[in-house]
Amino acid sequence: MLDRLQAGLLMAAKSSDGLAGWQIALIVISIVLIIILLVFISGIRVVKQTEKYVIERLGGYHSTWGTGIKMLIPFIDRVAYKISMKEQVHDFPPQPVITKDNVTMQIDTIVFFQVTDPKLYAYGVENPINAIENLSSTTLRNIIGELDLDETLTSRDLINTKMRAILDEATDPWGIKVNRVEVKNILPPKDIREAMERQMRAEREKREKVLLAEGQKQSAILIAEGNKESLILNAEAEKQAAIKKAEAEAEAIRQVKHAEAEGIIKLREAEAKGIEMLKNANPDEKVLKLKSYEALTKVADGQATKLIIPSELTNVASVVSTIKETLKDSKK
DSSP, rough: HHHHHHHHHHHHHHSHHHHHHHHHHHHHHHHHHHHHHHHHHHHHHOOOEEEEEEEEEEEEEEEEOSSSEEOOOOOEEEEEEEEEESSEEEEEOOOOEEOOOOOEEEEEEEEEEEEEEHHHHHHSSSSHHHHHHHHHHHHHHHHTTOEEEEHHHOOOHHHHHHHHHHHHHHGGTTTTTEEEEEEEEEEEHHHHHHEEEEEHHHHHHOOOHHHHHHHHHHHHHHHHHHHHHHHHHHHHHHHHHHHHHHHHHHHHHHHHHHHHHHHHHHHHHHHHHHHHHHHHHOOOHHHHHHHHHHHHHHHSSSSOOOOOSSSSEEEEEEHHHOOOOOHHHHHH
């Protein structure tokens, strides 16, 4: 093709006048080369790491390009789809669903998915995002239709797990992997919400009363236990005080008796020493008579009504027996 173009340009140049013809030919050749270069450059594609290119040749699928520099054949190949391989997140609007006990509520979901096969994603279904949205809404209705209101409000994990499994299986022919499904909001009707709020308020008030009653009960138990402990401790203290008092009285009596015994012993020792001293002094008859008279004087001063006077006052033994007899009569 280029050879024919050059030959035509040469013939045109020969037919024209001299240098002007050659200049025109060079300009035309340069323009053609620039156009060819631009067409060649326009066919170069740089594919990013997170993307895949689906290439069509003459209207049919040809190949899938990965990361790198690629070259399209001008006017024959074209990039049909640029597909992101990142995980994608789509938040679908609330869907009306009916529970098993005929309560209509609004539920919106979030789907996390990722393209695994660009060819299936490009040619498997028309508008994959719309298809996933419709599939998630129908699946959600089927799952909620098997649950009542209370189970729906408390079984988010169950709903998420079932939806993920069903969506993942359904989207596999489309080259899509559903990684996770989350129920974002569950909105019951207004009258149901008000009834639930009243129920929760009553439950909170019930728990409050139970806690107050439990607190009062514990307080009464603690007070009773404290009084019991106080009485026990007071009784124990009185017992210990009585024991200490009895021990103190016993000790006092013991000390008094001990002092009396010591006094008697000392008195007897003194009498013995006096007798011994009297004996050692070897008194004469006049002294003994004088002492006998003094003893009779003391005896006469007593309360005795009976007196026995020995015939021999000089006999000390008789005096002693006389004193004993007198003391016996005094005791009577």
